[in-house]
Amino acid sequence: MSVLPKIVLHICCAPDEAYVINLLRAEYQLHCFFCNHNIYPVTEYELRFAEAQKVAERYNIPFSADSYEPSLWTQVVKDLENTPEGGQRCRECFLLRLRRTASFCKNLGWSAFTSVMSVSPHKNITMLNETGALAAREQEMEYIPFNFKKKDGFRKSIALSNSLGLYRQDYCGCQLSLKERNIRLKEKLFKKDHS
Numbered sequence: 001m002s003v004l005p006k007i008v009l010h011i012c013c014a015p016d017e018a019y020v021i022n023l024l025r026a027e028y029q030l031h032c033f034f035c036n037h038n039i040y041p042v043t044e045y046e047l048r049f050a051e052a053q054k055v056a057e058r059y060n061i062p063f064s065a066d067s068y069e070p071s072l073w074t075q076v077v078k079d080l081e082n083t084p085e086g087g088q089r090c091r092e093c094f095l096l097r098l099r100r101t102a103s104f105c106k107n108l109g110w111s112a113f114t115s116v117m118s119v120s121p122h123k124n125i126t127m128l129n130e131t132g133a134l135a136a137r138e139q140e141m142e143y144i145p146f147n148f149k150k151k152d153g154f155r156k157s158i159a160l161s162n163s164l165g166l167y168r169q170d171y172c173g174c175q176l177s178l179k180e181r182n183i184r185l186k187e188k189l190f191k192k193d194h195s
C-alpha cells in the first residue's frame with residue numbers, strides 16, 4: 001500500500017494533466033477528477049474528456065469525472081457575460097469547479113486537492129489559488145497552491161502533449177471564450193490580408 005501523500009488533481013484537459021502527472025507521480029498518490037461544466041459545445045466536452053481519460057489510463061492513475069451540467073456554469077456566470085476572459089467570470093468558473101473538486105475529495109476520504117490549470121500562462125495564478133483556498137476552507141479541506149507554469153512548465157507541457165499525440169484545444173472552454181477565440185482569428189486574418 002502506498003504511503004505517499006494523497007492529492008486529488010482537478011483536471012481541465014489532457015495536456016495539462018499529462019505534464020502534472022509526470023511531475024508529481026513519484027512524490028504523491030494521485031487521483032484525477034475531470035470537472036468542467038464550462039466546456040462548450042458538448043462535442044468539445046466529450047473530446048477533452050476522452051483525452052483526459054486516456055492520459056490517466058496511460059499512467060495508471062485512478063480517474064473519476066463529475067457529471068456534465070452546463071447549466072451550473074451558466075448560473076454562476078449570470079450577469080458576467082460581458083466581462084473579459086481572466087476577470088470575474090473566470091473567478092466564478094474556477095470556484096464552481098474547485099468547490100466540486102473539494103466535495104469529491106471529501107467523499108473520497110482524502111484531504112488535499114489542487115488543479116492542473118496553473119500550467120497555463122493564460123490563467124491568473126492569484127485568482128486560481130484564492131478560489132482554491134476558498135473552496136477548501138468551506139469544506140475543511142486543503143488546497144495545495146502549486147504553480148505548474150514555473151520552470152518552463154507550459155513549454156514542457158506542449159512538448160509532452162505533442163510527443164503523446166494529445167489533442168490541444170485553442171480556446172479556454174466556455175461559449176464566451178470560443179467567441180473570443182473566433183474574434184481573435186478574424187482579426188488575425190484581417191491583419192494578414194491588409195499587411
Ligand code: SF4
Nearest residue numbers: 090093172173174177
Ligand atoms: S474563459 Fe475559461 S476560465 Fe473563464 S469562464 Fe470561460 S471557461 Fe471558465
